[in-house]
Amino acid sequence: MSRLIFASHGKLSDGMLDSVRMIAGDLADGIETISLFPGQSPNDLYVQLKKEAAEKNEKIIVLCDVLGGSVHTTLSQLREFDHVMIISGMNLGLALDLAMNYQNDLSLEEVEKLVEHSKEGIGVIQGEPEDEMDEDF
């Protein structure tokens, strides 16, 4: 068993899980969320997860909202555990890819691939489309 945790400032992580469920259905079952609210210390979230990580040698993937935010910086200290991976830059594409794959005991390399893939999903569109050949069999 592996754990997948969405972690964010405010309710983004809950909202993200809601959107994952809309697209991937039951695959969202079992995914956990952590939210940091005004007045709370991110350190408390870290201490709790650290305790859990130390108790059980089970793979944990934490998907944080933004690089360098207090959620990410604090939880990044979990890197001391070899069975914990901390990802930054939460987006729905990456959240879905993780939701569909995290139970497969993902290696660091495999997670890196998913992260790279999600970067390709960021772009902007304006105006007429470029002429593109249609594919055929």
Added chain:
Amino acid sequence: MIKLVRVDHRLLHGQVAFTWTSAINADCILIANDAVPKDDLRKTSLKLAKPTGVKLVMKSVEDSIDAINSGVTDKYKLMIITESIKDVKKLADGCPSIKSINLGGTKAKENTKSISKAMNVTEEEIQMLHELIDRGVEVEIRMTSNEKKILAKTVI
């Protein structure tokens, strides 16, 4: 080889792109629809939903039937998407190799009744489904691949 034939009024979208293609390990998606091949804007937007490493072909229903029957699609793990029961019926009528149909979603309209959370069908469409089922085609309802199959014959 045809891995999945699906009816989904949204054609190719996140649910299909993310969960179905990986669940059935499809390497080619065929959108069988008469309007899409003539609509550049719609074609471009459908291309956006294409998962990486998967080929996307868009053809009219008639041309899709010809392509499937010619054998050019045999080498692919093919997922076919149509937007309506009418289209999938025409496709299945033309292609004896289609043995199973997945109903994903159709919009509710005035003259439709709901047969599942996402499927809304007219009387005429129910007749079409019965015809398919009677000649041995499996017709099942599932929005996402990890849901349990509901056989259409139990709800129509």
